[in-house]
Amino acid sequence: MPADLAVLSLAHSGLPLAQAATASGIGTIGYDPDEAAVSGIAAGRPPGDGPLTAADVRRMLAKGFRTSTDPAVLSRVRTAVICAPTRLGADRTVDLTAVHTAVRTLAARLRPRTTVIIESSVHPGSTEDVIRPLLEEGSGLRAGRDFHLACSPSRIDPGNREHSYRSIPKVIGGLTPACTEAAAAFYGRLSDKVVRARGPREAETAKLLETNYRQVNIALMNEMAVFCHDMGIDLWDVVRCAETKPFGFQSFRPGPGVGGPGVPIDPNHLTQHGRSLGHPLRIVELAREVNARMPRYVTQRAAALLNEHGKSARGARILLLGVTYKPDLASQEGAPAREIAARLEELGAQLSYHDPYVPRWHVNGRPVPRADGLYEAAAGADLTVLLQNHRTYDLQGLAAKAQLLLDTRGASPAGAAHRL
Structure with missing residues (x-):
């Protein structure tokens, strides 16, 4: 045909x-x-x-x-x-x-x-x-x-x-x-x-606006996450309350970084043209910088959490859950998991990972051991870090099994884990 x-x-x-x-x-x-x-x-x-x-x-x-x-x-x-x-x-x-x-x-x-x-x-x-x-x-x-x-x-x-x-x-x-x-x-x-x-330019720029809108709002939430943690404020309760406003507010969520082919890549390269004309998208560039800092922040939070419980990051057994850029998909394009893993390795941590969509995973060219028994691995790890909330993860059960659980997605029940 x-x-x-x-x-x-x-x-x-x-x-x-x-x-x-x-x-x-x-x-x-x-x-x-x-x-x-x-x-x-x-x-x-x-x-x-x-x-x-x-x-x-x-x-x-x-x-x-x-x-x-x-x-x-x-x-x-x-x-x-x-x-x-x-x-x-x-x-x-x-x-x-x-x-x-x-x-x-x-x-x-x-x-x-x-x-x-x-x-x-x-x-x-x-x-x-x-x-x-x-x-x-x-x-x-x-x-x-x-x-x-x-x-x-x-x-x-x-x-x-x-x-x-x-x-x-x-x-x-x-x-x-x-x-x-x-x-x-x-x-x-x-x-x-x-x-x-x-015309074509308006269609191309609509994509630019849509993508940058998301980048900027995610950056705002990531900054709020750091601010609220330092102030001892429950960010996730703040978001729950703000979501009740019926106008002038759209809810976004913080996280360990921004991934995927649309958000982390497009704003970066689409601003190049504006910069060459003397019109850099400064808010977008600042948002990109904020989002790019999140893997380092998550690493710092992990190390601090271990320290609060009398453990050092050096030699600690850390289990990473979900290494893809989006829930329930296999794509890892732009996902922050690899940078977080590399930073934890620099601190001397012993890493393993679990992801139902990723059978093999490498960081800096070296394979990271894959945990087959999820609950057993969480129980044996000094710290479990949720980086991507796949639907198959029972966070209530994981929180009960894990020695320490750091939830970077705010997906766990209130009080069940340490949330970003």
Whole structure:
């Protein structure tokens, strides 16, 4: 069956998009140059750290979804969506290599009247100033005249059971009004609501605002956590009370750090463009600094808690619970657990970990022993630190078994553990 849609890159956002399109009856092919990933998905095995299960992928395949490493498949689709991942380089600036590669690959095979949509996280102006020239140069076609070009930033929330792909509105900004309508016609088949932006820059900046909003508010809560601990105030009771205000307040939670592909990475690289223009997003940069300090703070709290109970961090047996960036997912991208573990090792602690989604875990290139018997490990450890609250964790039971429990997520019952 010929495909109507090509999804370029089957990483964080690509596979959920392909799932939604396939479920809506759109002939979809997933293109990715990674042969191992493509062959695994074709065999019904999703990426180990991805948001889809094997059952999800098998249902997609049964409905006609196909994968390929052959770029020739891109020349036979009506719509192409670029979902290539963006990363920060060693110098903390954005690395758009994967996006550029995907764009050039598509450009060489782009046909007239194709709709090209950018879902990758890029800084404002990228669709017009970077992606458009690459597409035009590689294809000999003109955006807005020979093919449609639009930006619709990814908004998926892996593991969220309340908001499905269909229920999350899609923001779309096209190069021209016709480009916007072409993209809206496509997403209208996947989402219950389509929101039209004035153009690509507005759509790109909406992603920037959404991401920074979360970064800044998490930083506020992390600062409040430190403040309340020093003042002897129960932060979690403060949050419970504040949540009762029916206006002007949205609740966020503190934690050991910020993880995932949206929060810890996007604000950092998206501010680079603003800084180069002389308009740095200073509040965002300060928020990033606050959130980046949390792994060190958690380490200090762990050492202080051990000291209060007559133990030293050196030689202490410390069990880390949950090393992923989000509950009930396997992805570790940006998770603070590894930095916390490295800092505890520097203090001389003997580490072990437990995570139902991570069978093997390394810190500084060395394997960390995995605890198979959770309650036995907690009982034998001098300190147990909850870094991620997976649904399988019975915190009441763990609190009863553990010698000391430091809960960095505020998920344990009041009085059952030492909370952040």
